[in-house]
Amino acid sequence: MNPELALLHPYPFEKMAQLFKGLTPAQQLTPIALSIGEPKHPSPSFVLETINQQAKHLATYPTTKGIPELRQAIATWLQQRFTLSTIDAEHQVLPVNGTREALFSFTQAVVNRQHHRPLVVMPNPFYQIYEGAAYLAGAEPYFLSCTHENNFIPDFDAVPADVWQRTQLLFICSPGNPTGSILDQQTLTKLIALSDEYGFVIASDECYSEIYFDENNPPLGLLQVCAELGRHDYKNCVVFHSLSKRSNLPGLRSGFVAGDANILKPYLLYRTYHGSAMPVQHQYASVAAWQDEQHVIENRGQYRQKFAEFYAIVNPVLPLTMPDAGFYFWAKVPDGFTDETFAQFLYEKAHITVLAGRYLGRTDPLGQNPAEHYVRMALVAPIADCVAAAQRIVNLLKS
Numbered sequence: 531m532n533p534e535l536a537l538l539h540p541y542p543f544e545k546m547a548q549l550f551k552g553l554t555p556a557q558q559l560t561p562i563a564l565s566i567g568e569p570k571h572p573s574p575s576f577v578l579e580t581i582n583q584q585a586k587h588l589a590t591y592p593t594t595k596g597i598p599e600l601r602q603a604i605a606t607w608l609q610q611r612f613t614l615s616t617i618d619a620e621h622q623v624l625p626v627n628g629t630r631e632a633l634f635s636f637t638q639a640v641v642n643r644q645h646h647r648p649l650v651v652m653p654n655p656f657y658q659i660y661e662g663a664a665y666l667a668g669a670e671p672y673f674l675s676c677t678h679e680n681n682f683i684p685d686f687d688a689v690p691a692d693v694w695q696r697t698q699l700l701f702i703c704s705p706g707n708p709t710g711s712i713l714d715q716q717t718l719t720k721l722i723a724l725s726d727e728y729g730f731v732i733a734s735d736e737c738y739s740e741i742y743f744d745e746n747n748p749p750l751g752l753l754q755v756c757a758e759l760g761r762h763d764y765k766n767c768v769v770f771h772s773l774s775k776r777s778n779l780p781g782l783r784s785g786f787v788a789g790d791a792n793i794l795k796p797y798l799l800y801r802t803y804h805g806s807a808m809p810v811q812h813q814y815a816s817v818a819a820w821q822d823e824q825h826v827i828e829n830r831g832q833y834r835q836k837f838a839e840f841y842a843i844v845n846p847v848l849p850l851t852m853p854d855a856g857f858y859f860w861a862k863v864p865d866g867f868t869d870e871t872f873a874q875f876l877y878e879k880a881h882i883t884v885l886a887g888r889y890l891g892r893t894d895p896l897g898q899n900p901a902e903h904y905v906r907m908a909l910v911a912p913i914a915d916c917v918a919a920a921q922r923i924v925n926l927l928k929s
Contacts, residue, residue, distance in 0.1 A: 537665040542658060542889035549870055549886065550877050559881040562919045564907040566885075567707070567857065569778040571832055571910075574825045577779060580815040587810035594802045596625035600813045603820040604771075604786050612754035616762055621791040624798055625813065627806045628783040629737050629770040630659055633701075636768070636787065637663035639800040640699050640731050649693060652701040653684050655708055655890035655901040657735065660701045669698065673892050675900040678851075682709035682860070686720060697730040705738040705749055708890055708906040709860045710853020718755040725766045731793060734769045737785070740776040740826055741833055742855040749855050753789060764789040775857070776826055777819045784808060784816040833857055836909045836916045843920035847927045859907040860887070864927065869905050880922040 546565060555561065595601075598619070605619035617623065626632035641648055641664075650664035654673035664671040672693060674684035700721065704713040725732050734752035742748055756764045768789035774780040787794065801807075808816070819825075840859070841850055850859055861884075863872040869886040876882040884905040891901030909916050 534665050538662050542885060545889045546885060553878045555877055555881040561881045562911060562915050563883050564919060565883040567908045568780055569775055569910050571778040571829055573778050577815045577819050580818045581811050584811035584814040590810045592807040592810045594807045597813050600625050600817050603817045607820045608788060612751045614757045623786060623788045624794050625786050625808055627808050629772045629785040631806055632770055632787050633659045634663040635804055636797060637667045639797045641667035641669045643668040647696055648698045649696040650699045651697050653703060654892055657707050673894060675894050676709055677900050682711040694724060694728040700730055700732050703735040705855035708858045710856040710858055712749045712854040715750055715755055718752055732767050736769050737772045738775055738856040741830060741857050743834055766790055768793060773819050782812055784812055836913050840909060840916050840920045844923055847924045857909050861905050861907055862903055863905060869902055873905055879926055882919050
């Protein structure tokens with residue numbers, strides 16, 4: 531077996547299951563899951579109708595590159611959403627089977643194992659795929675701690691030059707999972723300049739970009755900043771987007787990678803061998819989803835209401851910080867608890883599951899895990915359930 535498999539951590543939800551093992555939740559209360567970031571809003575009916583209409587393609591082998599209609603729908607959406615003057619649907623867009631698979635496979639294609647001790651740099655806490663992909667590509671992960679003191683944005687200025695010299699891939703996540711923080715234009719411009727200087731690729735995970743609170747102030751994207759700098763080739767820059775959160779379609783497994791054509795060309799070759807091609811009927815359904823914004827606006831409205839009501843109830847008892855975007859509260863646990871004991875407390879006494887923060891982070895060079903005093907609460911359940919969870923938390927803490 532590949533010895534690098536031994537470097538992989540159990541997935542956070544496996545750790546959570548072990549944490550709750552042997553505990554008996556309050557049976558008189560219905561369970562409320564705030565642990566897994568799986569959207570529970572209804573999927574758009576027109577997407578389901580499109581799948582049914584295109585069911586004949588169950589007899590069609592899909593191509594890895596995807597149908598032209600999907601690549602063009604994505605390119606058009608990118609131009610409209612991020613005010614890009616141009617993006618080439620033929621060479622700068624590649625549909626993928628959800629960004630989880632793409633983030634992993636992209637790393638395998640980008641990392642050059644012949645280089646001595648290559649690094650993949652990533653935020654800490656982080657989406658665990660970044661770490662696992664780095665190990666299995668033969669690279670070392672290098673963690674940049676995101677703390678309350680730095681507004682949960684990595685301190686890129688503190689990264690030593692010798693680290694940048696070894697870096698082959700930089701993962702950024704904006705809006706961040708789990709913190710919800712957004713990278714600003716100045717920071718993204720700085721990272722592009724560092725990429726030019728040291729030659730690494732920037733992979734921007736923007737899967738939460740369409741869940742934000744101010745309709746007039748959507749999060750910036752990496753390609754948007756490239757375009758504003760006149761870099762329409764998007765050199766060394768790629769972005770990852772998905773329909774899972776934007777359109778409540780996690781089971782469709784539909785996303786895309788877009789950016790530097792010189793990177794996407796060999797990545798497409800890798801994917802041809804990798805064997806990940808989106809079913810044709812799902813591609814047509816994805817076209818319909820990317821071409822419609824009304825359901826996305828309505829989706830944001832539901833999250834806006836949930837965050838407002840949850841915050842109003844919980845914040846007086848358990849101080850919360852509103853995220854810039856996304857659907858997570860990154861909540862610091864009360865005094866007297868660790869993240870794990872607080873998660874156990876909520877599960878056992880209130881039948882609520884939240885994710886202990888330490889499972890999303892790693893120990894830094896100072897011996898600290900920047901996530902271990904936090905829990906992640908995903909407000910993905912229906913509004914009534916989120917309000918009920920908030921009231922249970924407050925009642926518990928008051929008692």
